[in-house]
Amino acid sequence: MKTVLIFEPLDFSAKVIATLTEHGFEVSLNKDNISIREALEKYSLIYMRLGVKIDAKLLDECNSIKCRFILIPATGIDHVDEQACYKHQIQIISFKNKKELLKDIRATAELTMALTLTLLRNIIPAIESTKSGIWNRDLFRGRDIFGKKVGIIGYGRLGSIVSNYFHTFGAIVQVYEKNAVELPSHFERASSINDIFLNNEIITLHVDYQESNIQLINSSNLMLATKQPVFINTSRGQLVNEADLLVALENKVIGGAAIDVVNEELGFNPKNPLVAYANHHSNLIITPHIGGCTIDSSHKTEEIITNELLDLIKNEV
Amino acid sequence: MKTVLIFEPLDFSAKVIATLTEHGFEVSLNKDNISIREALEKYSLIYMRLGVKIDAKLLDECNSIKCRFILIPATGIDHVDEQACYKHQIQIISFKNKKELLKDIRATAELTMALTLTLLRNIIPAIESTKSGIWNRDLFRGRDIFGKKVGIIGYGRLGSIVSNYFHTFGAIVQVYEKNAVELPSHFERASSINDIFLNNEIITLHVDYQESNIQLINSSNLMLATKQPVFINTSRGQLVNEADLLVALENKVIGGAAIDVVNEELGFNPKNPLVAYANHHSNLIITPHIGGCTIDSSHKTEEIITNELLDLIKNEV
Missing domain, CATH: 3.40.50.720 (NAD(P)-binding Rossmann-like Domain)
Structure with a gap:
């Protein structure tokens, strides 16, 4: 037995x-x-x-x-x-290496949209305000996805699903993918990650965790942003230099961020500076790796x- | 001048x-x-x-x-x-009566998806937990939109946009529309609002505010729900009998609700029983009419x- x-x-x-x-x-x-x-x-x-x-x-x-x-x-x-x-x-x-089995697994892709919309529409403070007995829409004027330039880093299983969601929402989608992958004609190809940060208003990361991708997102690309984009990470925390992201948020180069992952999740540090920032700023939201959950x-x-x-x-x- | x-x-x-x-x-x-x-x-x-x-x-x-x-x-x-x-x-x-001018106005349709996802993924308590220094995904296991039965009440400007979003997310969409409107073949037609409540796991309301629609949603349809659906209202508060909705939530006939509107918004009552409920239950979220905002x-x-x-x-x- x-x-x-x-x-x-x-x-x-x-x-x-x-x-x-x-x-x-x-x-x-x-x-x-x-x-x-x-x-x-x-x-x-x-x-x-x-x-x-x-x-x-x-x-x-x-x-x-x-x-x-x-x-x-x-x-x-x-x-x-x-x-x-x-x-x-x-x-x-x-x-x-068996992602073909997962085409019907959408939880992480859906969370990407959930976090983007939560951030763009100020959902958290809006709900808090109503709970406290105040009814004032003017405090929570948000932004649309429709018509926005959206940069997708990585066009694998998740990047392609998320690109399709944003396309349906009427966004103008630009994709960076280092591998030779054909893109649908309605998506523009970016030549580099720098290009993604230069041009877009919403940027979302969908690359694998592997040695060569560690701290792929760092001040060298974050600080190139010109449109105060919101940055979404539902991939892995190790792909982003957290100190650099914090500096970019503090300097308002990055307009907002929503992350479902941090560098250290096993042995999570409650004093992680990003957590401290999120406690005082509504433009950073952090969820505890509920992507596939x-x-x-x-x-x-x-x-x-x-x-x-x-x-x-x-x-x- | x-x-x-x-x-x-x-x-x-x-x-x-x-x-x-x-x-x-x-x-x-x-x-x-x-x-x-x-x-x-x-x-x-x-x-x-x-x-x-x-x-x-x-x-x-x-x-x-x-x-x-x-x-x-x-x-x-x-x-x-x-x-x-x-x-x-x-x-x-x-x-x-001039909705044809508004085809590129998507704010309310996008909020409908924001509220649905916020509710399904337990975004509010997940963010609160992380802010307090806890990292535990198991507390916030959510549900997918993919594969769910979604009922759309009203197939006008907003209902049709929202139906299309849910379709792209891989939901099975059923539509109730009282007027003779042609539906795309991938949507099923419901014969009544009762039908919508009987069959679906996510239900969203997109009808006009007019005399005949006041309290359109009430215990006679809410209590027919069999799948503990989540109910979304980004239309008008007067379309829903709030006391009946509260009873349906308390009896777990309705699994959760996200509403952007209440009956009395000018002269909002902070003691509205729905607000009181939302303060003690994470399955009701209320935003202050930020739909078009x-x-x-x-x-x-x-x-x-x-x-x-x-x-x-x-x-x-």
Whole structure:
């Protein structure tokens, strides 16, 4: 009997649990909140999300490792040391390099629009004002997406979906993509990230987390902005130099920002200067990496990754 | 010399002021915040928004009325008694029955998406949590628009734009429209408002303010909901029975609501029970009628209505 632990069981797909049980797995939910080390020692399969790190040191410290598969329904798995896992005969199943499976997963793309609109329409202070008993629309005059110049950095799975949303809203979309990818004729191609910052009023980042992209957004491009753009990051915190973003906001070169990610999320620092700024300025909003975090999208990714597992095991038999 | 008062001058279009001046008007901004009565007595043209009422009693009380034109860049002008104005030889220029002029005015349609996404993604509590120094995505698991059944009540200017947004987001759109209007084939037609509440997970209201629509949404349709839908109202507060909406929220028949309008906006009651509920429940959000209230859309409507005025005057000469 193969034992499965759902390490972070909140709202986990009931359909997947039923499927696994049908296939002869014994599924446990981590109700006692055991550590990832204990999980690796006791279960042959582990489903995990983004909540804990697995590195070489942790794996070396385990008494004995029973785990053979770790399933992570995410594209970015930098919280798990893949090399170290392979050394310990653990196979990782994730969506890294398998984005074609995710065409119906829209949670992060939708959050990009949510954050853009929340910022442009001053939704947060408007709601606060009404809650306090004041009814005054003039305090919250916002901006439209319609007719705005929107710069999209990265035209992969998410960049292309988001570009399409902005196009439907009537924005003029400009795309920067370093790879040779064909663009629909209604999108303009930018020659560089600098170009994106020079020309646009809304700028949104959709690139992968990889070594060469770390701090891709920094003062060298941020400070080129001419139209006080709003900047949206629903990708990864490490792609942006946070100190530079703060300076750009303080100097009003960047008109506003909405970020769903920060540099350090595991071991989050409540004194992060961006958090301090957000506490006193309504033009910076920060959400706690809720991009992929909808019940609908989570269930779908859990189902898809389970199918990947079952296919793999079937082939091995 | 014709005298013009911009009664509510905040962020008023500089382009319009220049145009009026070129055409020989003497334009004043209401910097001293004079009353609407004094404005009617002193100026031949008045630009106004939604901030004050003009009724028969007010007009009868004026010493003498100099005003000949009131320009209101809005479609809903129920705050102004048109009959009483005509009796006093005042001509109203607004967008009532002239919606074809507003195809590029998207502020209210965009706010509809902003409110839907804010509610579905728990944006308000997520931002509050991060501001307080906590980083925990699991507290704010939301829902996607993609794949959801969305019911649109009213397929006029705004309903059709909003339907198109939801379609692009991958929702399954069902429309109720009492008038004989052709729908694109990818939208399903609902036979009644009841039908909309029975079938959908997101429901949004886009009908005109008119006598026959008052309290159109009430317990007789709200209580038919089977899928705990979220309900969005960016139209007019009078279209909804607020007490019934509150009961539907309290009984969890309606899963959440986002409203940009309430019954009484002039003379807003801070003790409105919906406001009290919103102060203790994150599934109701209320904004202070900021639907049309973007700088971009306001400037465009001010420009269009000024062109209407200039055309009218030209024909009269």
